[in-house]
Amino acid sequence: MEAERPPASGPGCGRPPLRTAGRDPATAPVSVPAPPQVPGGPAVEFALPQEPEPRAADLGAPGAGAAGPPTPSAHIPVPAHRSPPGKARLDEVMAATALTSLSTSPLLLGAPGVTFSTEPCLEPWREAPVQPPGCGGGWDPASDQSSPSTPSPPLPPEAAHFLFGESTLRKRKSSLQGLFQCLWKRCGKVLSSASGMQRHIRLVHLGRQAELEQSDGEEDFYYTELDSGLDLLTDGLSGLTPGSPTASVPPAFPRLEPPEPLALPSLLRLPALPPPSVLSTTSPSQVCPSDHAHQGCLAPVRLEPQPTPVRACAPALLAKPSANPRKPRGDAKKCRKVYGMDHRDLWCTACRWKKACQRFLD
DNA sequence: TTTGCCGGGAC
């Protein structure tokens, strides 16, 4: 009787299988695979693909195995050939950028980047126009159960990095560097100061008055600092320079495009509940290589002047997990199953109390 | 239908 207690509170110490094997003649049939969940293997793998995700990625990147070769080293190392760039190289890159972004976003083709004014509205071009007036409010009436406008505090810092960390990082960097390039399509203007660039964007692209000092950082999304930005930029493009310009674009800023053609819903759902473990165990930069469906980590995101989507994702991300904290239910057999109803006294306390099993953790 | 366990109540 008293021997029972330990395992309940000490997850690591008590391993039931021993007991199971010895004393469970009756329930034996069921308890065969008691150990399966022991290896940490599955847990880790599961982390990323919460849904039939992997397939989406495959679809996006046809058998060519796009994920294979380029991704891993794509965004970190900086090839040597890039060092002596020169203006010509810049122009190339810029041109390619413009071209590619144009080809990937039909929406902007129709509307030369004027539609999204200063409205903080979340992704106006994407969301259905039916959205209620206070578009800042709920993005999806159906799933919006938790407070939409005020994301719950439990935002894992890593997640934040993953989402908008880029912009903040960039800001930090930009204070050190000198050239800033406008990322608006067909623009590519290069200025020497961030403030100048912001003004340029505000005036020329956003149609704002320069007087409106309140730069909410939105402009930051539209330009990039050349030294650092170029690397990322060219990294994204490096693959295409020689041959087909449009070929390798997708990986650059797919963040705006859901991995699946079905688009929006899946995009918003994606973040549903990235097990915190994943986020914490892998640094943002490492996440991508493994699965470029997460392109979120690629800086070039900002290549396209579509600021809001980036942010729009965040609230969705945050809202979801808190909305349904319930665990998916692990595959591990629980005390109930292992010991059976008639050996309830063998269950861990949690199981006895109908709480989450503490002995057979998932 | 079974199972895991959340939420909440009783003690």
Add this chain to the structure above:
DNA sequence: GTCCCGGCAAA
């Protein structure tokens, strides 16, 4: 604090 259980949702 421990203990129990109604009831929900996933399998």
